[in-house]
Amino acid sequence: GAGVSQTPSNKVTEKGKYVELRCDPISGHTALYWYRQSLGQGPEFLIYFQGTGAADDSGLPNDRFFAVRPEGSVSTLKIQRTERGDSAVYLCASSLGLAGGEEQFFGPGTRLTVL
Amino acid sequence: KNEVEQSPQNLTAQEGEFITINCSYSVGISALHWLQQHPGGGIVSLFMLSSGKKKHGRLIATINIQEKHSSLHITASHPRDSAVYICAKGSGGGADGLTFGKGTHLIIQP
Numbered sequence: 001g002a003g004v005s006q007t008p009s010n011k012v013t014e015k016g017k018y019v020e021l022r023c024d025p026i027s028g029h030t031a032l033y034w035y036r037q038s039l040g041q042g043p044e045f046l047i048y049f050q051g052t053g054a055a056d057d058s059g060l061p062n063d064r065f066f067a068v069r070p071e072g073s074v075s076t077l078k079i080q081r082t083e084r085g086d087s088a089v090y091l092c093a094s095s096l097g098l099a100g101g102e103e104q105f106f107g108p109g110t111r112l113t114v115l
Numbered sequence: 116k117n118e119v120e121q122s123p124q125n126l127t128a129q130e131g132e133f134i135t136i137n138c139s140y141s142v143g144i145s146a147l148h149w150l151q152q153h154p155g156g157g158i159v160s161l162f163m164l165s166s167g168k169k170k171h172g173r174l175i176a177t178i179n180i181q182e183k184h185s186s187l188h189i190t191a192s193h194p195r196d197s198a199v200y201i202c203a204k205g206s207g208g209g210a211d212g213l214t215f216g217k218g219t220h221l222i223i224q225p
Contacts, residue, residue, distance in 0.1 A: 033212055042119075042201055042215035043158075056212055091158065101146030101165060101205045104213065106158040 002026070004107035006092050012113045013082055021077040021110045023092030030097030032075050033104060034067055037089045046090075049075060050097055082114045118142060121202050121216035129224055134189040136219045138202030145205040147185045148213060149176050152199040161187070161200075192223045 005024045013019050025032050030051050035043035045059040049069045057067070064082075069075040079086055089111050093104040120139045128134055138147070149162040162169050162176040164185070169176050173192075178185040189196055199220050203213040 031211075035213075035215075040217075042203075042217045043213075045212035045214065048212045059212060093158075095211075101144075101163070101211060103160050103163045104148070105160065106150075108157040 004092055004094050004105050006090075006107040006110050008110060009108065010111045010113075012115065014115050015082060015084060017082050017114075019079050019082055019112065021079075021090050021112070023075045023077070023094075023107060025073060025075070025092070025094030026105055027073075028096070029094035029105070030072065031095045031102070032069060033093045033095075034075070034077050035091040035093065037091055037109070039088075043091055046077070079112075082112075084114050087112055087114045117216065118214050119202055119204055119216040121219050123219060124217065125220045125222075127222045127224065128192060130193060132192050132223075134192050134196070134221065134223075136187045136200050136202075136221070138185045138187070138216055140183050140185075140202075140204050142206075145211055147178050148203040148205065149185075149187050150201040150203060152201060152218070154198075158201070189221075194223045194225050197222050 007022045032049040034046040036046055037043040047067050048056040051072045052069055064080045067077045089109040091109045092107045095102040095104045118141050122137045146163050146165045150158050151161050152158045164178050173190045175188040199218040201218045202216040205211040
């Protein structure tokens, strides 16, 4: 079956612009996660959805970052007034959502470059 | 101090060598994950374990809960094993966003 997909694969934008990154999880997975990976670093947690609600958004760095999952499947990560420091690979993952400690399935990521 | 520490950061070995990558974590976990990331590629889950040992092909993962330590072993290493190996912990409870180590960059030379 299809895995986690993310679009676009690459996004180049200018400082101050608004961007949206999309994640399509595996069908039937109720849990969805966003992570950010800067060059040479491990990923860092941003936000976790269980169904339509954000169960944990403690990793969002500031109020310029926002994510939604209105129908419990596709999620969009939104970044306002982008800054050069936002440049990173944004990773999405999904899991069944039945319990803690589940295997997570990762998408290929969106590489965001802010000029 | 990162909650998940990996060692070594970089490892270069010859084909056929036995490889060990170590991971220590500072607080309790729901599960410990080992992941593989190829250059320019996505992340693939290798193992998820909360106790004992798991084996898949030439890969073995162990965990010692009391010592808060896990190891990933690769037997009969091959150049195609060259990748970044990342240890990550689930925090437990209902929310399970992972906390990642910085990764170990492994190069297996033919």
